[in-house]
Amino acid sequence: MNVLEVCLGDFSYPIHIGAGVMKDPELLMPHIGSGGALIVTNETIATLYLERLEQTLTGQKVATAVVPDGEAYKTLDTLAQIYDALIDNRCGRDVTIIALGGGVIGDMAGFAAATWQRGVRYVQIPTTLLAQVDSSVGGKTAVNHPRGKNMIGAFHQPVCVLADTETLHTLPPRDLRSGIAETIKYGLIRDPDFFDWMETHLPDLVGLDLDLLAEAIRRACQNKADVVAVDEREHGERALLNLGHTFGHAIETGLGHGQWLHGEAVSAGICMAADMSARMGRLRQDAVARINTLFERAGLPRRAPSTVSPDRFLELMAVDKKVLAGNLRLILLNDIGESFITSDFEPELLRATLEICRDSA
Amino acid sequence: MNVLEVCLGDFSYPIHIGAGVMKDPELLMPHIGSGGALIVTNETIATLYLERLEQTLTGQKVATAVVPDGEAYKTLDTLAQIYDALIDNRCGRDVTIIALGGGVIGDMAGFAAATWQRGVRYVQIPTTLLAQVDSSVGGKTAVNHPRGKNMIGAFHQPVCVLADTETLHTLPPRDLRSGIAETIKYGLIRDPDFFDWMETHLPDLVGLDLDLLAEAIRRACQNKADVVAVDEREHGERALLNLGHTFGHAIETGLGHGQWLHGEAVSAGICMAADMSARMGRLRQDAVARINTLFERAGLPRRAPSTVSPDRFLELMAVDKKVLAGNLRLILLNDIGESFITSDFEPELLRATLEICRDSA
Numbered sequence: 001m002n003v004l005e006v007c008l009g010d011f012s013y014p015i016h017i018g019a020g021v022m023k024d025p026e027l028l029m030p031h032i033g034s035g036g037a038l039i040v041t042n043e044t045i046a047t048l049y050l051e052r053l054e055q056t057l058t059g060q061k062v063a064t065a066v067v068p069d070g071e072a073y074k075t076l077d078t079l080a081q082i083y084d085a086l087i088d089n090r091c092g093r094d095v096t097i098i099a100l101g102g103g104v105i106g107d108m109a110g111f112a113a114a115t116w117q118r119g120v121r122y123v124q125i126p127t128t129l130l131a132q133v134d135s136s137v138g139g140k141t142a143v144n145h146p147r148g149k150n151m152i153g154a155f156h157q158p159v160c161v162l163a164d165t166e167t168l169h170t171l172p173p174r175d176l177r178s179g180i181a182e183t184i185k186y187g188l189i190r191d192p193d194f195f196d197w198m199e200t201h202l203p204d205l206v207g208l209d210l211d212l213l214a215e216a217i218r219r220a221c222q223n224k225a226d227v228v229a230v231d232e233r234e235h236g237e238r239a240l241l242n243l244g245h246t247f248g249h250a251i252e253t254g255l256g257h258g259q260w261l262h263g264e265a266v267s268a269g270i271c272m273a274a275d276m277s278a279r280m281g282r283l284r285q286d287a288v289a290r291i292n293t294l295f296e297r298a299g300l301p302r303r304a305p306s307t308v309s310p311d312r313f314l315e316l317m318a319v320d321k322k323v324l325a326g327n328l329r330l331i332l333l334n335d336i337g338e339s340f341i342t343s344d345f346e347p348e349l350l351r352a353t354l355e356i357c358r359d360s361a
Numbered sequence: 362m363n364v365l366e367v368c369l370g371d372f373s374y375p376i377h378i379g380a381g382v383m384k385d386p387e388l389l390m391p392h393i394g395s396g397g398a399l400i401v402t403n404e405t406i407a408t409l410y411l412e413r414l415e416q417t418l419t420g421q422k423v424a425t426a427v428v429p430d431g432e433a434y435k436t437l438d439t440l441a442q443i444y445d446a447l448i449d450n451r452c453g454r455d456v457t458i459i460a461l462g463g464g465v466i467g468d469m470a471g472f473a474a475a476t477w478q479r480g481v482r483y484v485q486i487p488t489t490l491l492a493q494v495d496s497s498v499g500g501k502t503a504v505n506h507p508r509g510k511n512m513i514g515a516f517h518q519p520v521c522v523l524a525d526t527e528t529l530h531t532l533p534p535r536d537l538r539s540g541i542a543e544t545i546k547y548g549l550i551r552d553p554d555f556f557d558w559m560e561t562h563l564p565d566l567v568g569l570d571l572d573l574l575a576e577a578i579r580r581a582c583q584n585k586a587d588v589v590a591v592d593e594r595e596h597g598e599r600a601l602l603n604l605g606h607t608f609g610h611a612i613e614t615g616l617g618h619g620q621w622l623h624g625e626a627v628s629a630g631i632c633m634a635a636d637m638s639a640r641m642g643r644l645r646q647d648a649v650a651r652i653n654t655l656f657e658r659a660g661l662p663r664r665a666p667s668t669v670s671p672d673r674f675l676e677l678m679a680v681d682k683k684v685l686a687g688n689l690r691l692i693l694l695n696d697i698g699e700s701f702i703t704s705d706f707e708p709e710l711l712r713a714t715l716e717i718c719r720d721s722a
Contacts, residue, residue: 076441083437087508115476118501118514119594140479147448153479154515233480 002218004206006137006225008232011157015071015212015221022125022164025056031123035094036061040082040109042069042356044128048170050159053100053125056182063089067108071257074144076152082112096121102128102175103135103262107150110141110336114156124158127167127329129179129213130263133186133220136161138241149249149257155233163217165210173206178263180205180298183216186223188291189240192337195294199361202297218308224264240339243331247304248315254308260301267300268357276353277332280345287336303359310354363579366587367498369593372518376497376582378575383486383525386417392484394522396455397422401443401470401678403430406462406488409531414461414486424450428469428641432618435465435505438692443473457482463536464496464623468511471502475517476585485519488528490540490574491624494547494581497522498601499589510610510618513711514698516594524578526571534567539624541566541659543576546631549652550601553698555580556655563658601700604692605630611677616668621662628661629718637714640692641706648697664720673714 001018016027037060041050046066054062065085067078074116086095097120099109106124113122126132142153168176180202187195197219198205204212224241231238248269251260274291277283292302305314317328327343330350334340362379377388395633398421402411407427415423426446428439432702447456458481460470462513467485474483487493529537541563548556558580559566565573585602594597612621621629635652638644653663665674678689688704692713 075435076444080437083506083513087506087512111476115472115513115515118503118516142479145444145448151448151478152444152476154476155479302404 002223004218004221006157006190006221007229008139009037009158011139013157013159015161015162015163017132017163017165017217017221019166019210019214020164021162022053022167023056027056027160027162028056028123030111031121032057032060032096033094033121034093035096036063037096037098038062038086038089038091039064039100039113040067040085040105041065041100042067042073042105044069045105049100049127049167053098053341062322063091067105071104071144074108074142075146076143079108079112079143082108083116086112086116091116091120093117093120094250096123098123098125100125100127101131102126103131106131106135107140107153110139110156110158111143111153114141114154119156121159122156124161126161126163127169127173128183129168130175132163132165132217133179134182134224136163136217137221137224139232144257149253161306163214163221165217168208168213170208172210174261174264176206176208177285177299178261181263181267181295183220184298185241185243185266186220188270188333188336189223189243189339190227190337191219191223192335194223199290199294202294206298220295236299239329239341240331243333243339244271244273246317246328246330247272247313249302250313251308253316254307254312260305264301267295268302268304269297271295271331272304272357273332275357276345276349277334279349279352280332281334282340283335287333290336295316302355303357304354306359309357310351310358313354314351335356362469363575363613365579365582365586366612367518367582368590368692369500369518372500374485374518374520374522376522376524377455378493378524378526378578378582380571380575382523382524383414383528384417386419388521388523389417389484390421392482393418394455394482395531396453396457398422398457398459399423399443399447399450399452400425400459400461401428401446401466401473402426402461403428403434403466405430406466406542410461410488410528414459428466428585431432432465432505435469435503436507437504440469440473440504443469444477447473447477452477452481454478454481457484459484459486461486461488462492463487464492467492467496467672468501468503468514471500471517471519472504473515475502475515480517482520483517485522487522487524489532489536490578491536491543492540493524493526493578494540495543495585497524497578498582498585501592505618522653524575524582526574526578529569529571529574533635535622535625537569538660539622539628542624542628542631542656542661544581545655545659546602546604546627549631549694549697550584550604550700551588551698552580552584553696554705555584556697560651560655567659599671600690600702601692604694604700605634606690607678607691608633611674612665612669614677616666621666625662628656629663629665632656632663632667633714634693636718637691637706637710638695640710640713641693643701644694644696648694651697664718665715667720669719671712671719674715
C-alpha cells in the first residue's frame with residue numbers, strides 16, 4: 001500500500017492507495033465521529049461495493065443516499081436528494097459524508113459536505129481511475145448548471161482518501177482509458193520522467209496490473225498535490241492542471257454531456273493544445289507526435305468530433321469558466337513536462353487548430 | 362460616517378456605516394472588477410433602492426436578479442434563479458455579487474457568491490437594521506431546507522459592507538424593533554456598557570435618530586467582529602452569538618416561518634434563556650427583570666406563543682442544528698454582559714421555562 005500526504009496546513013490529509021484499502025477499518029474509523037456517516041453512492045456502485053463498505057463500518061451509525069448514475073444527474077436536484085437524506089437521518093455537524101463512486105459522486109458528495117450546515121467532514125473512496133488520479137487531490141467540489149459544467153461549487157478538502165485499486169476490476173475498459181488520459185496529463189504538465197514511465201508501462205496499466213496502477217495513481221496525485229499546495233484556490237499555477245480541458249469541455253458540452261467520457265475529451269483536448277503549441281512555435285513536431293502516439297496506444301481520441309464545428313467550438317470556449325475578463329486563456333506546452341498559461345495568441349492559430357484537429361464528417 | 366474594519370487576515374473588510382453610504386461611488390467602485398456586478402435584490406427593495414444603487418454604479422456593467430420577497434423564498438429554488446441570472450449574463454469569476462436587501466437577500470446572495478465558480482466577490486448592502494447589525498459580520502451565508510433553517514450554507518466573507526442608515530426610513534416599524542432585539546443581544550452577551558447605552562437611548566433609536574442608530578450598529582458589529590475574529594468557523598466561543606436563538610428557531614419553525622419576525626423570536630428566546638439562567642441559579646432576578654423591561658419597552662415579545670406546546674418545543678429544539686452529538690447546547694447568562702455555553706442542565710428546568718415563559722392560550 002502507498003500513502004501520500006497532501007500537505008495543506010490545517011487541511012492536510014492522507015491518500016491511501018492500494019488493493020483492498022476500502023476494507024481496512026483502521027484507515028476509515030478514525031474519521032467517523034459520534035454523528036456517524038452518510039454514504040453517498042450511485043445505483044451501479046451500490047450493487048458492487050456498498051455492502052463491502054458497510055462491513056468496514058460495522059458498529060457505526062451509517063445511512064445511505066443512493067442517487068442515479070451519470071453526469072446527467074450531477075445537478076442541484078440530485079444535490080437536494082442528498083440534503084434530504086441528511087435531514088431524514090438527522091445528520092448534524094458531526095456527520096462524516098463518504099463519497100463512494102467516481103468523479104460525479106465525489107464532486108456532489110463533496111459539495112454536499114462543503115455546504116451541509118456550512119461544512120462537515122468527508123471521506124472520498126474513488127472507484128474510477130479518473131477519480132483516483134484527479135478528484136483525490138484539490139478539494140474541488142461542484143454540480144453542473146444546465147448550461148455549464150461545474151459552475152456551482154466550493155473548495156472543500158476531504159479528511160481522507162481511500163483509492164482502492166481493486167475497484168478497477170469492475171471499471172469498464174473505456175473508463176479505465178479515460179483515467180489514463182488524465183494520468184498522462186500530469187507527465188505532460190510538469191513531470192517528463194513520469195511521461196516516459198507511462199510510455200514504458202502503458203500495456204501493463206491497461207492490462208490492470210494493480211501495483212503499477214497504484215504507482216501511477218501515486219505519481220499523478222503527488223504532481224497534483226505539489227501544484228495545489230502552492231495555489232489552493234486556483235489563482236495562478238493551478239490552472240496548468242486544466243491542460244486540454246478548455247478544448248475538452250467544449251467537446252463535452254458541444255456533444256451533450258455523457259457522449260464522450262471526460263478523459264476522452266481531455267485526450268483530444270490535449271492533442272489540440274499540442275497542435276496549437278506547435279503552430280505557435282513553442283512545441284517541437286516530434287513531441288507532438290510522441291504525445292499523439294501515446295494517446296493512440298491508450299485507445300483514446302486525438303481529434304474533436306466532426307459534429308462540433310469550429311464556430312460552435314469558439315462559442316463554447318468563450319462560455320467556459322476559464323474565460324477571465326473577456327480573454328480566453330489556454331494551457332499550452334513548451335515541451336513534454338513543461339506547460340504554460342497564455343491568453344496571448346493569434347486567433348487565426350486557434351481557428352487553424354480547430355479546423356485541422358477534427359474528425360472528417 | 363463610521364468605518365469599522367473586520368479583521369480576518371486575508372479576508373478582512375470594511376463596514377461603512379452612515380446615512381447615504383450607498384450613494385458614494387468611492388466606497389463601492391474599488392470592489393467592482395472588469396466582470397461587472399450582479400445585484401441581487403427582492404421586489405420590495407428593488408422599487409425603493411435599485412435605481413439609487415444603479416446610479417452609484419454608473420459606467421459599470423451591471424445586471425440584476427430580482428427575487429420574491431420573504432423568508433419563504435430563501436430556498437434552493439430561488440438560489441437556482443440567481444445562478445440562472447449569473448449564467449444569462451455570462452458572469453465569470455471576476456463578477457462581484459451585490460446583495461441589496463435584508464438578511465434573506467444577504468444570506469442567499471452570499472451563498473450564491475460562495476458557490477458560483479467556487480467563490481466570487483460579494484458586497485453587502487443591508488437594508489434592515491437586523492441585517493446591518495447581524496449579517497454584516499460573520500461571513501455566514503445559507504438557504505433553508507424545507508425542514509430546517511440555514512441547513513445549507515457556507516462561510517464566505519464579503520469584500521465590503523455598506524450599512525446605509527437612510528434605508529431605515531422605509532423599514533416597517535416591526536422590522537426596526539426586530540433589529541433592535543439583535544442589537545440588545547450584543548450587550549447581553551459581552552458588553553454591559555452597551556446594554557446600559559441601549560437602555561438610555563432606546564426611545565431615540567425607535568424614533569429613527571440616524572446618528573444614534575449608526576452608533577448602535579457600529580457597537581453591535583464591533584462586538585460581533587471581536588467574537589468572530591477568534592472563532593471564524595464557530596467551533597467554540599462564537600456559539601455565544603446564538604443567545605436566544607435555539608429557543609427562537611423553535612418558535613419560528615413551530616409557528617411556520619414568517620409568522621414572527623426573526624428578532625421577535627430572538628427577543629422571546631432571550632427572555633426564556635434568562636428565565637432558565639435564573640432557575641439554574643446563575644442569573645439574578647433583578648437582571649431578568651431589567652432584560653424583560655428593555656425588550657418590553659422596545660415593543661418586543663418576551664414569551665413563546667401559546668400555540669407551540671412545550672413538547673413540540675423540545676422536539677424542535679432537538680432538530681436544531683446546535684444539537685451536537687445528541688446533546689442540546691444552550692447559551693445562558695451569568696449576568697448582563699456575561700454569557701456561557703452549556704449542555705449541563707436539568708431537563709426539568711428547561712421544561713419549567715417552556716411551560717412558564719409562554720403566552721396563555
